[in-house]
Amino acid sequence: MARAETRTHPDTADAALLEGGRVGLSGRWTADQGAAVEDAAARIAGSAAGAPILVDLSQVSRLDTLGAWVLERTRAEIEAAGGRLAYAGAAPEHRILLSEVKLRAAEPAPAPRGRLYGFLEDLGKRVVGAKSDLVTGLAFFGEVVTACIRVAARPGTFRGTALVNQIEQVAFRGVPIIVLISFLVGGIVAQQGIFQLQRFGAQSFVVNLIGLLILRELGVLLTSIMVAGRSGSAFTAEIGSMRMREEVDALRVMGLDPIEILIVPRILALVIGLPILTFLASLAALAGGGLTASLYGGMTVDAFLARLQAAVSLHHVAVGLIKAPFMALIIGIIATIEGFAVEGSAESLGRHVTASVVKSIFMVIVLDGLFAVFFAAIDF
Template identity: 80%
Template sequence: MRARDSHLDATLDDGRASAQVDAAGGRVALSGRWTADQGPAVEAAAAGIAALGSRPVEIDLRRLTRLDTLGAWVLERTRGEIEAGGGAVVYTGTTPEHRILLGEMGLRQPEAPAGPRHGRVYAFLDATGRRTVRGVKEVVSGIAFLGEVVTACGRVALRPGTFRTTALVNQIEHVAWRGVPIIALISFLVGGIVAQQGIFQLQRFGAQTFVVNLIGLLILRELGVLLTSIMVAGRSGSAFTAEIGSMRMREEVDALRVMGLDPIEILIVPRILALVIGLPMLTLVSSLAALAGGGLTAMLYGGLTPEAFLARLQAAISVHHVWVGLIKAPFMALTIGIIATIEGFAVEGSAESLGRHVTAAVVKSIFMVIMLDGLFAVFFAAIDF
């Protein structure tokens, strides 16, 4: 068959969209306005280009007078049709404006076809594996972030003049001082509830006086620090994530880096130190409030006098029980601070992202606090402390 040129739009002088196709050489010369007002002509010209089939095609845009998003989209759609058939398309004579439009209208990779459907067991194992891998990655990133915080603390220790004492005092006020009322109230109520239920059960055996041993050991060793850590995670941990996340959204963290300041030294170190200092103090307040609530309940329901309660409590506990709870507090504070600040730095530029990371910070902190408490309980039982 003899090669010939095909004019898809005979009217070349009025600026209408046209395509001159050299079928033998696989070359196409576009001309006119490939714009929305030339929609039918653009579609007709594109159909002629697509008819070239599965071969290398060179599309010359040198004679185009104008190209808009519709024309670029039709060209990219046509390119996709040719490449789907095994051909290839190359644009020549493009201007920077043409390249921008064609790039914006560029073909997206089609979604991979859905694989074969598997059973519920396979889906469960697959989801479990993915969550496990994601959890391991989060643990590794948390350890790396902890290393950055320790390094920042070392730099501050070597240069004490750079430490922001005012920020530390302000954070201690927010974490510890302003948290005393709610923590004391909740601990008082929980101590009373534990004592009440213990008395009701021990009365069956005539051993209601042993409720003092129960609440003394339970509160000082486990419940006081656990309640405090959970409330601090929900109160201060979420606040840390929200504050840092808001700064990320307003690009204030990037501004600190531009000014040559270390965001970890300025934002993270004071907050984590405030948690490490404040949580043991709040734990002591929580334990005393819970013991007060348990003592009041024991007097009301168990018939114990204040003197008998205090004498029994003194015989049941010792100083090392208090230390068990206080030793756990700094580790839980460090865990809460690391998780809260990591989630804060992970916030992106939307309110939805902020809410999602605040929720994740609270949930992860509470989970890690409970897990740490269990590990410490096993450890202290192993060393008989």
């Protein structure tokens, strides 16, 4: 086989056909020689004709990713046509580059699937993810319980200042917004109840409606949702920021347990603060309902209080307060888990803060439903 005509410029990528099915490459096989590289690769592929080819790279002065990729693409085309291509004389750095850009067999395009299949697949992934979250939550809850037992066994190690600070942040500073929103919601519920019940001449029963609804369900549910959005997201952001700055790892290096230092005070503050906020929210909602009943229903304050006392009893108040610590525990566990899951980017922090709020609100509503079924079953 005669040598093919070579290019005049010594740095231009070229492929010369030699004797015995050999091809000698020369010049720079780089991105700035893209046209010459493609032309030389086309000549290599055209000379194959199903016969094995040995490509000599000893005269290649420079090889970059583009040149290596073109060579590997040409090799794949020749092998797909039934031929064979091998390299010889390559410098060590050229062999490494060729091995890194080696083309893989293209995966066949997935067959088109219907919407029902995609929906079921997505549902399955979410179920598996929910199972993983449940296992993670139970394991984390076990760590928190263990840390609480260690703190109870060694009270001197407990950081009371951190607990007081968290109670201030969760409960004291949350009172204005929670009381205001509860007051407005109580007024709205009373107004709608009066408008609907007055059709039957039973607007006075709006006191029974708002009394039972607020004390048993709405007070604790509204408070938990607001605490999840306010304090739960703050917990996730604080712990996530500490993770990003490696402060959590620094605590471990100093021999301190991050669960005892960061998690226990926050969860205890929620467990203590949420029942208090629930009680205040219920009072504010009843006040809003009483004001609305006075303005729209013509009911005096004495009549409202008398009917409220007849409609509700102490166990209705207890129902809402019993739920509060459990909802606080759920919010604290989810918020801190998401905080510890934050990675090193602001995007990860935002994603986990969002997940913390969404999961907390979802679990609060689920837990409220379970409690409603339980209390109905025991007639409480």
